[in-house]
Amino acid sequence: xxxxxxxxxxxxxxxxxxxxxxxxxxxxxxxxxLSVSVTxxxxxxxxxxxxxxxxxxxxxxxxxxxxxxxLEYARVFGRSYGTPRAPVEAALEAGRDVMFDIDxxxxxxxxxxxxxxxxGVFIKPPSLEVLHNRLVKRGDTPEQVEHRxxxxxxxxxxxxxxxxxxxNHDLDVxxxxxxxxxxxxxxxxxxxx
Numbered sequence: 118x119x120x121x122x123x124x125x126x127x128x129x130x131x132x133x134x135x136x137x138x139x140x141x142x143x144x145x146x147x148x149x150x151l152s153v154s155v156t157x158x159x160x161x162x163x164x165x166x167x168x169x170x171x172x173x174x175x176x177x178x179x180x181x182x183x184x185x186x187x188l189e190y191a192r193v194f195g196r197s198y199g200t201p202r203a204p205v206e207a208a209l210e211a212g213r214d215v216m217f218d219i220d221x222x223x224x225x226x227x228x229x230x231x232x233x234x235x236x237g238v239f240i241k242p243p244s245l246e247v248l249h250n251r252l253v254k255r256g257d258t259p260e261q262v263e264h265r266x267x268x269x270x271x272x273x274x275x276x277x278x279x280x281x282x283x284x285n286h287d288l289d290v291x292x293x294x295x296x297x298x299x300x301x302x303x304x305x306x307x308x309x310x
Contacts, residue, residue, distance in 0.1 A: 119310040122209040123302055124231060125149070126217045126224045126279075127295070129240035130269035132252040134285040138240060139218055141292050146299070152205060152217045155181065158196040171201070189219065189226035200227070209234055212310075214303070221275035236302045237279035238295055243286040245269060 129135040143151060155171045157178050166172060173181075178197045181187050190199030200217070208215050209231075217227065221239075228235045242248040248269055252262045276282050281298050285291040302308075 119212045120308045122213045124215050124235045126237045128221055128224055130272040131265040132248050133240045133242045135240050149214045149216055152200055152215045154198050154200055156198045188230045189223045238281045239276040239279040241282055241284050
């Protein structure tokens with residue numbers, strides 16, 4: 118008996134551990150794939166087409182928006198980013214799960230497009246002080262730390278809009294919590310074939 122796939126959204130303020138948790142989940146779960154976005158920004162050294170992003174022109178991006186080919190999209194620092202609809206819908210139909218690394222606004226757009234196929238997890242730091250220390254420890258410049266901390270409160274204010282909130286005070290515990298959420302979400306009766 119097959120089941121319908123799901124979209125697992127992980128959102129968090131910068132420095133809460135989302136990237137580390139995402140990588141660990143992907144390494145441990147071969148039923149989970151990372152959604153690959155389109156972007157109009159330039160490719161950085163080491164980035165591969167189709168693995169990190171699909172690099173497209175602004176004109177093509179605007180066409181995709183106009184034709185409804187994106188599930189969610191945003192303009193950030195003068196560049197456009199979005200999630201192509203077709204590969205995600207194909208994965209869901211085939212019973213495969215897709216993980217998204219997007220913000221709360223992208224989560225709302227995705228939920229509006231795909232409804233209960235979307236499971237939202239907000240990763241919260243134990244405190245703003247811990248978040249600040251993590252940003253400093255990972256080598257962010259003082260200006261980057263200040264900018265990210267200024268946005269952290271606004272992002273955390275949207276945590277209650279998600280299905281689940283996981284506090285990342287301990288990486289192993291947070292990872293275990295997210296794995297439990299994913300497992301339970303896969304077993305939801307409406308996803309069963």
